[in-house]
Amino acid sequence: MEDSAVPKEVDWREFSIEQLIRLMGMSAIGLVLLIFLFLIKEGAPALLEVPLSNLMGQRWYPTFDIYGLAPLILGSLLVTAGAIAISLPLGVATAIFIGEIAPEWVREILKPVIEIIAGIPSVVVGFIGLQIVSPLVREFTGAPTGLTALTGVLLLAYMALPTIISIAEDALDAVPQSYRNAAYALSATEWQTIWRVVLPAARPGIITAVMLGVGRAIGETMTVMMVAGNAARMPLGLDAFLRPVRTMTATIAAEMGEVARGSTHYHVLFTVGLALFIVTFLINLVAAASIFRRERGGGGRFLA
Amino acid sequence: MNNTVTPGKAKLVLNDVSFYYGDQPALKQINLQIYANEILAIFGPAMSGKSTLLRILNRLSDLAEEGRLEGEVLLDGKNIHDPDVSVIQLRTRVGIVFAVPVPLPLSIRENVTYGPLLRRGRSKGELDDLVESSLTAAALWDEVKDRLPEPATALSGGQQQRLCLARVLALEPEVILLDEPCSGLDPISTMKVEEALLALKESHSIVIVPHNVQQASRIGDKAAFLLMGELVEYGVAEQIFTRPKDPRTDDYITGRFG
Amino acid sequence: MNVSRYTMQKVAFAIITTAAISVVIPLVLVIGYIVAQGIGALSWEFISAIPRNGMREGGIYPALVGTLWLTIGTAVTSIPLGVGAAIYLAEYAADSWFTRTIRLAIINLAGVPSVVYGLFGLGLFVIFLRFGMSILAGSLTLGIMTLPVIISTTEQALVAVPQSFRVVNASLGGTTWQGIRKVILPQALPGIMTGVILGLERAAGETAPILFTVAAFFLPRLPHSVFDQTMALPYHLFVISTQVPGMPIRIQYGTALVLMAFVLTMNLLATLIRRHYRRRRQW
Secondary structure, eight states: OOOOSOOHHHHHHHHHHHHHHHHHHHHHHHHHHHHHHHHHHHHHHHHHHSOHHHHTSSOEEGGGTEEOOHHHHHHHHHHHHHHHHHHHHHHHHHHHIIIIISOHHHHHHHHHHHHHHHHSOHHHHHHHIIIIIHHHHHHHHOOSSSOSHHHHHHHHHHHHHHHHHHHHHHHHHHSOHHHHHHHHHTTOOHHHHIIIIIHHHTHHHHHHHHHHHHHHHHHOOHHHHHHSBOOOOOOOSGGGGGSOBOOHHHHHHHHGGGSOTTSHHHHHHHHHHHHHHHHHHHHHHHHHHHHHHHSOOSOOOOOO | OEEOOOOOOOSEEEEEEEEEETTEEEEEEEEEEEOTTSEEEEEOSTTSSHHHHHHHHTTGGGGSTTEEEEEEEEETTEETTSTTSOHHHHHHHEEEEOSSOOOOSSBHHHHHHHHHHTSSOOOHHHHHHHHHHHHHHTTOHHHHTTOTTSBGGGSOHHHHHHHHHHHHHTTOOSEEEEESTTTTOOHHHHHHHHHHHHHHTTTSEEEEEOSSHHHHHHHOSEEEEEETTEEEEEEEHHHHHHSOSSHHHHHHHTTSOO | OOSOHHHHHHHHHHHHHHHHHHHHHHHHHHHHHHHHHHGGGOSHHHHHSOEETTTTEEOOHHHHHHHHHHHHHHHHHHHHHHHHHHHIIIIIOOSSHHHHHHHHHHHHHHHSOHHHHHHHHIIIIIIISOOOSSHHHHHHHHHHHHHHHHHHHHHHHHHHSOHHHHHHHHHTTOOHHHHIIIIIHHHHHHHHHHHHHHHHHHHHHOOHHHHTTTBOSSOOSOOOSTTSOBOOHHHHHHHHHHTOTTOOHHHHHHHHHHHHHHHHHHHHHHHHHHHHHHHTOOO
């Protein structure tokens, strides 16, 4: 909406406020570019200093100038996949519980609880992992230490839950009540309605929830650094979950402190960061695009 | 179009006005004159462009994305789309009351003083007088004079609508536009609003889109029949409702289509 | 079908309810455990004293203060810019490919891992702009990390305010900014505050972004200026639980308790604000 020819006393104030606010809006996009460019600036030298064959190798020994990224990438993937395998069913089930089954008073309690879970700092989760979960894992699986990929998976699953729950809940909520009513009219039970009508209708939203959960899990740093063992080895074989593993995020956090600025190692770590940025960016892009497609925001500002 | 109004000094004049939403024409070549001190009722079936027509008069139509105007609208002889015309000021001279009352989330008093406070500050005394006179003219003062600090949402639907009328009156406008102001109101509230309007026409131009033909014939001095964006007939109310010139007007009034 | 539909339903609902319970129980247990184990360490001395003996005795005061400073710094960095950008997107910008791109960029920024922000902060603020490891660098990094959250929640809060108010404001002769200032912003304020508090809560608890930008472990004194390094609660907990041999377990739990208390208080605050204003809402 344009305010053409506004009386003088309001005009330049309105104009400057609008410009200021526009500036703030622009800086948001500028920031994304800035981050991206900076990561490239610091990470690109690595691609020049380290041959590609090295980077694609299976061993990560920076002290010997061996920068195989595979164990780190696989570490991240393994832990993320495991976490999602747990939190997807658990999260969707909880979302169904909140949205379709629970009475109002339960919902009022559950929602803040989920928010609290989302708010637990990752270092606290890692701490609890060290103190409680890790010994338990060692007890129950006979692994030599409790610092395994499995421990990381369990904790990550818990951390990804709130994301999956809230978005899945939105997706279920968005399914029109008329769908459910139609099913009831055909004498379906509540469960049949949920399983056969509501869930399939909410599927795009649930996929979005999973993607954002994946983004959350891949990006988690402190928790995995504290409990997943931090050994940069290829997580292959059936016992991969019971061995220590290291993620891309933990690698950056663990090694950045002791690296010489400007060294090759430094640049490689930035490359890893860049890779993380791109991956999460893409995940969020796809997830957001599907959200946008469903709610056509803006539009129709005319009060009729 | 059948026009039986003698042209004189009109307050608002529409010359060949057309309005489009994107490619869809909402109003086609409207020619209309609105005079001071009388009520013009614009009636017609739904989706005929009546609301659009009202909004053109105070350039609220500018808010419509993809809206496009052709022709000219003159207020006191001046084109309201001239670059040196202040839209802000225009809207204080031509005020509008919507079909659904929208009380602002403020107190009753603050709702009424909202418009005046947008411009130069006035003294508290002036504002108090303005509040009382506006609410009185809207036939609401007696009911709320002891409740001014209360939230406006505490009022009933009929009272809220009269509050919206008072809000517009506080701007001290010259023209008052009303878009189905009584739809959703009970008959008593409707009567109160209509009485208020009849009193107000002594000092304002009023353009109202009534929600039925009966209301138009009750309070209208002039009437205009809008059908599918086209101004079919326009003239003295009494004549339009008893001896319409156009068969379509006659059909609509007698209820052959609605 | 041997099993009746209703039996199926009972089974399914039982499973689902169990799932929901199993989500809640760990939280309750964890909080309970931290409180139980950590409450013993809590004392006035713990909160107000400086650590001694390689952090194994004394208090965590500098870390508390450090976290407080960083939170304030984050607020200063992210709130004006974030709210401003949100107002622009919600009230001024027409819906176009440009604004859609901005919104997309913001959503994506929200999903970037915190450690990448730390990396960015290191490269830009610590090294390139030569702020060194400092409260300044840390606050800016955390601020940028919090920005997307604040922009999103503020925009949501603004858009939730009914469009009719804007139209009424315009019809009474108000400019866009007048409408924002007098009606829209006040109505959106509870939502904005909730978003801000939750954003700051997250920033206060994050470790990765401050690892390379500000956090120090052995710094048993308070920072003198924004160019100083400082201790911080999350980082403190991290180091004492992983890298200090002989660290009394009680102190570790005590530190975790303080951090959790900080976070939970903010959470509670946000929830209370949201509840209170939802009830008083006039639309």
